[in-house]
Amino acid sequence: MVSQLQTTPKEVIYPDQDGNPMSDNTKQFRWIVVIQQNLEALFANDPSVFVAGDLLWYPIEGDNKTRTAPDAMVAFGRPKGDRGSYQQWKEDCIPPQVVFEILSPGNRLTEMNKKQEFYDRHGVEEYYLYDPDRNDLSGWLRTNDRLAVIDEMQSWVSPRLGIRFESSEEDLQLYLPNGEPFKTHTQLLQQRDQAMQRADQFEQQAEQERQRAEQERQRAERLAEQLGSLGIDPDQL
Template sequence: MSAITTTPPAAVEYPDSDGQPIAENTLQFEWIVTLKGNIDLLFRDRDDVFVAGDHLIYPVEGDNTTRQAPDVYVAFGRPKGHRGSYRVWDEGGVFPQVVFEVLSPGNRAGEMNRKRAFYRKYGVEEYYTIDPDDHTAEGVLRDGDTFREVPDMNGFVSPLLGIRFEVVGGRIRVLHPDGRPFLSFVELGERERETAERARNAERRAEAARQKAERLAARLRELGVDPDAV
């Protein structure tokens, strides 16, 4: 009697890329990078907050077709570190709680509806869409098994992130909890340059004042006056 052999099922592969571009244009890309970088900066001192951009999320073990790659997402309770993809079963069952999508002209209503349904199904607590061309933002918050629309994003504060959305002069802005605006890398570099220039100017003024004081002290000594006694 011959032995019956079985072939173990092939291991499921979870690709790290969906083959789609990060962004369709430079404005969308700048917003994605700015959001991701500033939120990372906001939580730089917390080891239990993972922030990623254009990164695939797989919610179901064994299923490599159910997936999404949000433009930016935040997972509380998960350690920082590099990942090829975010596999929920390897992350203690924690699905990212906050998701951002930055719209581009190529986005379609059906596509965005599918994304929204995906995030609602798997547990996103806060979902934001930003349209940098129209300077608008929309947000929804979890309410049981469904999403509840944020009625007015102007002045709205994210419950989990503490960041605020503003519309100033017809333009959408995102601000840190302390009121500082989210800045692009170029804007951050300009701020650093301005700060460094102010510091150099202060040093030059201090040095000029020191030299002036030394000249005055020398003149007093020439007149027979002890400058330390004046």
Template sequence: MQPILAKQQVVDDTHREIDDFYPDDDGKPMSENTLQFEWITLIKQGLELAFEDRPDVFVAGDLLWYPVEGDNKIRQAPDVMVAIGRSKGYRGSYKQFLEDGIATQVVFEILSPGNRLGEMIKKYDFYEEYGVLEYYVYDPHKHTLEAYSRPSVEDYWIDTIVQGFTEWNSDILGLKMSWIDQEFKIYQADGTPFLSYQELNDQRRLVENSLKDAKKAEKEAKLKAQKLAEKLRSLGIDPDSV
């Protein structure tokens, strides 16, 4: 048993050294205001639901991505990221060199008033250089969506500003984005809109109330049937023969 324990200790020490070299925290806040946070969580949770049956789709929010082995300064923490071809599960950070070299293919960034142009240019350059195929920048304050897409990493991004009633389809995710009554919406492949926790909770309550109403109506119908059967019996009529 001793050699096995010693080997396990070496593995644990190696993982610890890797984690120490590639920190899980960059010291930056996930969001600067409640509106930005709500959109980050809405998109992350919506994507997780959209791909809940796909064990090979990894979705994360505010997770540091290290694309280059041996360089812990080259990193970025997308508001929401999707890596297709990678398993679900816990990660302290996304170390691409430990993920079969698979880059994050889709990134969402949610703007806040504190975002600066220089910061966003750096993010644009990072995502373009390290393999992102679809990049979305949504501004919930100005109601604009910048969409960047390309068929492969060798191609240049095609950029589009989507707003108003324009629709946008994600070829990679199979999702649709559009505006309804001047409100930005994202839809799953079956047309179901991404819903916030509150909206999901409201739907759950509606279903629960409907079930309660149905059970109540069923109980009342049984009581009514029992009373009718008793009435028939009092008249000398067998209710089972009617």
């Protein structure tokens, strides 16, 4: 009798890095950070929205070759938290619904076409591509199960994010749903610090009010004791 050897399936490793840099220059890096940080702030209070930048996305279990790392991505219906990569089968099979790419001089047309095909094939609903050197913005929206070009991006409002895109001759400006413009990382930090300072001031004011109330209570008790020692009922005054 010939015994059959049983083999254990080889574990598939999904690397957290692809060896490519996050950005090629400061302008591209600045845009990536601005978009990711503002989207993070926009959905900070929603525990079911995950925002990431330059995170490898693996859409197919068992396939560690099919992957890409959007400059910024948003996945609705997924919890916040740290991840080494976005492995879709571990994310309730939910793909990122919105992705952003910021072009640099090092990006090749073939590379970007492959990325667009990837996003189309794997379920992205909105795809935005910005070239800061040319100030050129393009967008695609899933229609009839395919990513279709958005004909007019001026004043376009993202269906998923609620943010608005406005282009001038010099630059692109993004606006939050409340109408405020996207802020730089430094401005966001300043805004956070100001909010913390205001919270501290409110807490100090509340503590001062508590102390004043306690002083008034103690003063009233002392007065009541003094009146009582004189045989006077303060409730009869």
